[in-house]
Amino acid sequence: MGGRLRSVDDAEAQERLTGLWVEHHEQVTRFVARRVAPELVEDVVSESFLVAWRRLDDVPRDARPWLFGVARNVLATHLRTHGRWRALSVRLEQQPEPARQGADDVAVDRADLRQAWELLSDGDREVIALVAWDGLTAVEAARVLGCRPTTFSVRLTRARKRLLAFSEVPSETAEVLQKLQEAR
């Protein structure tokens, strides 16, 4: 390296990116899979790691939130070409598993939760998903969204309140609300 400015050389760079790939590929893939259709996941993940490859010197020691932020940007860029973008839609598991369709309380709770989730805004879904699904702390999630941790905490608290409130909406009312949405 001699007296040159700090810049990882090629072998070091390859080793570093391979390390990031091995350590984070599954988590990044899940992060993306929660937000786009399955057939698109692979491309978005590859693009995200390509950005990491090009910006290797910028990747922080705690790489996961950074990689999530990049993946979110890659998704958002695709979106911006066709419309305005504010929050990424976080998908919900499509169908309940058969084992959950019994009449027990847990299944009922889950149906309420599913209903509530459908009524949330995308912004609320995203902050909740970053914690509940992507497994991030408030500090990490704030890094993904580019906001302050305190701001994230406020948003999460509000989103949780709304999720709770919506889960208590009678299912008939929720159905009407959803039909109105579909009709517009």
Place this chain on the structure above:
Amino acid sequence: MRSPMLAELAELDPARNLEAPGSPDDQALAQVLAQPRVAPAGERRPALRRPGRAAAVASAAAAAVVAVVVTTVTLDSPAAYASWTPVPAGVTPADTALADESCGGSAAEIVEGAEGPVVQEVPVAPVLTDVRGDYTYVVVAGEGAYGECFVTATDERGAPQVVTSSAVVPELALPGRRELTTLQNGTASWSEGDGAEGALTSAFGQVGDDVTAVALTLTSGERVEASVADGWWAVWAPGGSALGETAEVTYADGTTARIPVG
């Protein structure tokens, strides 16, 4: 941080059973490593995406955004943005300071570079501040970049909620003396602030030197005056799809004309 409700929600995670361990031998990794780390200048060659895929991503995602807006509008509270006014208030030094503090910085975007996507960051600063009631809407711009920033009234902890959206473009096309351009016009769910207030519609762009005022008609029929300053115009109103499709432009000589807002 994880409440029982969030733990329960984890069960609905669509990707919780997805297995995608990364291996040093993955072909996709080899493809990334085969790309130059520094994109050669002057080339435009998408590196990893196959043709057709990007459009599919965009349309699927755009559909999702539409759904969001509808949700928000449907659940809109009648009291949403209650302090909003059809005529913007005068901008005080405090408003300018708030805009500078909350909305400056840089527009960052992953753009298609010579050899695939690259991160582009462009410094931006407020160019127009529009104050209506408790809300400050700010247009920011830099070289080849523009964006909007919405600052709500302070929340219960005393910190303003700030939402930004920006874009980096090759070049901003300047309007003719008696024209206006529209850089953004659409409905958004500013759910990062107080989500109970729901959707709003905003539009902004640039105006030619002869344009002194811009007014639009809301779909409700109400007339709303845009802010015009330093070659920029901006307006926003509560609700989804709230703005009409043309603007009434007033020129320095006192004449007016109707111009489409794209």
